[in-house]
Amino acid sequence: MNSALAVRNNAVAELIRQSDLPDNKRWKNRFKIHSETSGRVYIISQNKFHGHWGCSCMSWRVPKFCKIPGPNYGKYGRYCKHLTALGLPLFEQPYEVQRIRLK
Numbered sequence: 179m180n181s182a183l184a185v186r187n188n189a190v191a192e193l194i195r196q197s198d199l200p201d202n203k204r205w206k207n208r209f210k211i212h213s214e215t216s217g218r219v220y221i222i223s224q225n226k227f228h229g230h231w232g233c234s235c236m237s238w239r240v241p242k243f244c245k246i247p248g249p250n251y252g253k254y255g256r257y258c259k260h261l262t263a264l265g266l267p268l269f270e271q272p273y274e275v276q277r278i279r280l281k
C-alpha cells in the first residue's frame with residue numbers, strides 16, 4: 179500500500195471518528211459531506227453486508243455507464259464524484275478503511 183492511499187484512508191478514518199451518525203440496518207461508518215457546488219449534504223457510508231461504500235447522492239443511487247477513463251470505463255454500476263474525491267473505490271468494491279501510521 180503506498181503512502182498516498184494511506185493518507186486518504188486516514189482522512190476517511192478521521193471523518194468516521196468525528197461523525198455522530200449511528201449505524202442503520204444496512205450501513206455503518208456513516209458520515210456527512212458537504213457538496214462544494216450545491217451546498218447539499220450527502221451521507222457516505224459502508225455497506226454492513228458487502229463492505230462496499232455508497233453515497234446518498236443521486237449520482238451514486240442510479241447505476242449508469244462509466245464515462246471516466248480507466249479500469250471502470252464502459253462498465254455499468256454505481257459511482258459518484260464524492261467517493262472518488264475521498265479515495266474510496268467505485269462500483270461497490272469491498273474496501274476496509276484502516277488508519278495507517280505514517281512514518
Ligand SMILES: [Zn+2]
Pocket residue numbers: 220233234235236237238258259260261
Ligand atoms: Zn455522491
